[in-house]
Amino acid sequence: MQLELKNVSYTYGKGTVFEVNALSNIDLMIEEGQFIGIIGHTGSGKSTLIQHFNALMQPTEGKVLFEGEDIWGEKYDRRALRSKVGLVFQYPEHQLFEADVLTDVAFGPKNQGLTKAEAEARAREALVQVGFPEKFYGHSPFELSGGQKRRVAIAGVLAMNPSVLILDEPTAGLDPKGRDEILDQISYLHSKRGITIILVSHSMEDVARYADRLIVVNDGKIPYDGTPREVFAHYEELEKIGLAAPQITYIMHDLAAKGLSVDVHATTVEEAKKSILAALVGKGARR
Amino acid sequence: MRNITIGQYYPADSILHKLDPRVKFLGTLVFIVSLFLIKGLAGYVFVTVVLATLVKLSKVPFGMMLKGMKAIIFILIITVIFNMLFTPGEAIFTIWRLSVTKEGAVQAFRMAIRLSYLIIGSSIMTLTTTPNQLTDAMENLFSPLKVIKVPVHEISMMMSIALRFIPILMEETDKIMKAQIARGADFESGNLIKRVTNMIPLLVPLFVSAFQRANDLAMAMEARCYHGGEGRTQMKPLRYEKRDYIAYILMLAFAAAAVCFCIFGGGWI
Ligand SMILES: Nc1ncnc2c1ncn2[C@@H]1O[C@H](COP(=O)(O)OP(=O)(O)OP(=O)(O)O)[C@@H](O)[C@H]1O
Ligand SMILES: [Mg+2]
Numbered sequence: 001m002q003l004e005l006k007n008v009s010y011t012y013g014k015g016t017v018f019e020v021n022a023l024s025n026i027d028l029m030i031e032e033g034q035f036i037g038i039i040g041h042t043g044s045g046k047s048t049l050i051q052h053f054n055a056l057m058q059p060t061e062g063k064v065l066f067e068g069e070d071i072w073g074e075k076y077d078r079r080a081l082r083s084k085v086g087l088v089f090q091y092p093e094h095q096l097f098e099a100d101v102l103t104d105v106a107f108g109p110k111n112q113g114l115t116k117a118e119a120e121a122r123a124r125e126a127l128v129q130v131g132f133p134e135k136f137y138g139h140s141p142f143e144l145s146g147g148q149k150r151r152v153a154i155a156g157v158l159a160m161n162p163s164v165l166i167l168d169e170p171t172a173g174l175d176p177k178g179r180d181e182i183l184d185q186i187s188y189l190h191s192k193r194g195i196t197i198i199l200v201s202h203s204m205e206d207v208a209r210y211a212d213r214l215i216v217v218n219d220g221k222i223p224y225d226g227t228p229r230e231v232f233a234h235y236e237e238l239e240k241i242g243l244a245a246p247q248i249t250y251i252m253h254d255l256a257a258k259g260l261s262v263d264v265h266a267t268t269v270e271e272a273k274k275s276i277l278a279a280l281v282g283k284g285a286r287r
Numbered sequence: 288m289r290n291i292t293i294g295q296y297y298p299a300d301s302i303l304h305k306l307d308p309r310v311k312f313l314g315t316l317v318f319i320v321s322l323f324l325i326k327g328l329a330g331y332v333f334v335t336v337v338l339a340t341l342v343k344l345s346k347v348p349f350g351m352m353l354k355g356m357k358a359i360i361f362i363l364i365i366t367v368i369f370n371m372l373f374t375p376g377e378a379i380f381t382i383w384r385l386s387v388t389k390e391g392a393v394q395a396f397r398m399a400i401r402l403s404y405l406i407i408g409s410s411i412m413t414l415t416t417t418p419n420q421l422t423d424a425m426e427n428l429f430s431p432l433k434v435i436k437v438p439v440h441e442i443s444m445m446m447s448i449a450l451r452f453i454p455i456l457m458e459e460t461d462k463i464m465k466a467q468i469a470r471g472a473d474f475e476s477g478n479l480i481k482r483v484t485n486m487i488p489l490l491v492p493l494f495v496s497a498f499q500r501a502n503d504l505a506m507a508m509e510a511r512c513y514h515g516g517e518g519r520t521q522m523k524p525l526r527y528e529k530r531d532y533i534a535y536i537l538m539l540a541f542a543a544a545a546v547c548f549c550i551f552g553g554g555w556i
Contacts (some may be wrong), residue, residue, distance in 0.1 A: 017298060057467045079471060087469040095466035097491035111471025156470055
């Protein structure tokens with residue numbers, strides 16, 4: 001078990017009039033090599049949850065274990081943990097500060113104690129991985145477009161070679177092409193390097209397509225946790241908590257209602273296509 | 288919505304919260320001046336009773352007011368020590384060449400009471416009034432100064448904007464700090480120079496975003512035709528109600544009592 005949350009609760013502003021219960025009694029296990037999608041409506045507690053994974057937030061109650069060790073134990077090296085569990089924040093472009101792109105990306109590896117040359121090599125590798133064009137390596141990060149900044153910021157975390165990569169809405173505000181490129185890249189890292197990925201997203205289509213496990217967060221609790229097929233089978237309940245199933249799932253339900261015997265739990269266009277074709281062939285054969 | 292408030296506003300449903308901020312502002316001034324007028328034991332008992340009543344009325348836990356005291360505890364101790372040791376008079380006891388005088392002890396006691404009541408009194412105002420209400424009150428009270436070309440409206444607008452931005456910047460600092468910690472930044476260890484250079488990854492993005500925000504805000508204000516104070520009306524204009532007039536009358540009575548204690552007070556304190 002790579003990461004484990006045991007009965008974790010978090011309250012903002014504990015002991016003041018402004019107390020907000022952001023997480024309540026969460027139990028969660030994350031195994032190595034999983035691709036996990038986290039969905040939940042605005043303010044449900046997703047960002048709060050993921051900040052517990054790399055010790056940026058200390059639970060007000062409960063325990064967080066990384067590879068079996070309590071990360072809030074007295075002797076635990078939390079700085080080392082943070083280079084194993086990389087976290088890309090929502091709108092990460094606000095963390096850029098160096099004079100040029102390459103140095104900025106090398107900031108993380110340098111903090112890990114690598115030499116300048118090693119750190120730079122890591123930075124180049126990470127920038128290639130996020131598909132950032134080489135001609136901009138020497139530019140100031142503040143002169144880039146929003147999407148380019150985003151890539152640089154993601155590279156800044158990737159360059160630390162984490163074994164778990166957490167991304168908080170990495171594609172918010174990107175164009176469809178940029179979004180697909182970044183998600184494909186993340187998926188590639190997952191399959192080639194075996195990194196555990198935890199992806200927070202508001203796009204049901206994206207999580208259905210990439211994740212092999214979905215965690216639904218609502219009101220600081222986890223009502224559903226399972227494969228996309230299992231979770232989206234509850235699409236009516238999901239709608240009640242401000243979420244939805246991928247559009248294709250609705251189409252499949254409509255087709256089934258019209259009498260075509262398709263798989264109503266299909267969550268991606270690929271799956272749906274296969275199922276529809278099979279159903280049509282079956283229908284044709286019967287005719 | 289994030290409920291971070293600057294200053295120490297404590298939301299509650301009390302008569303003091305409902306009072307017009309101008310009343311509270313002037314009331315606090317009257318209270319502070321009276322503190323320094325009052326003489327005599329009876330006077331101090333009187334102020335204590337008034338203050339206790341206000342604390343009770345405000346429905347704010349007394350602990351919140353004592354928090355304000357923490358900030359001045361050091362000043363308080365120094366004041367007490369200096370007054371005890373350096374007031375000339377009849378010595379009570381002597382340690383080495385320093386002697387504590389009777390007059391000094393009385394004076395120290397008096398100063399300690401005045402300072403702590405001053406803090407508690409002004410805490411009552413800041414705990415029951417939002418910073419925005421306070422700036423509105425000040426703009427309103429100081430508006431006669433416009434005659435002598437003091438830009439009262441502009442100053443109060445700047446104050447409100449600054450107050451509005453403090454929580455935003457605090458939140459931003461927190462976010463950037465976490466993002467850099469996630470990249471292995473270290474804001475805690477090292478010597479002074481190391482620590483200062485370690486702040487760069489925090490300060491650069493913070494300034495960039497602060498300027499960006501200031502720019503956006505100026506643009507947004509201009510787009511809504513903001514043109515300064517001339518002829519502007521307020522969305523929630525300050526208006527006196529019956530309770531405010533009553534408060535003013537009580538305030539006058541209090542001030543009169545304080546003057547009486549100043550003239551006729553005395554006794555052993
Ligand atoms: N710094 C803070 N202080 C007080 N309350 C906070 C703070 N940060 C978040 N909250 C509250 O905690 C709850 C969960 O917030 P969180 O940021 O985890 O939501 P989220 O699921 O990430 O939302 P989004 O989809 O908008 O990013 C919300 O009710 C929010 O108002
Ligand atoms: Mg969030």
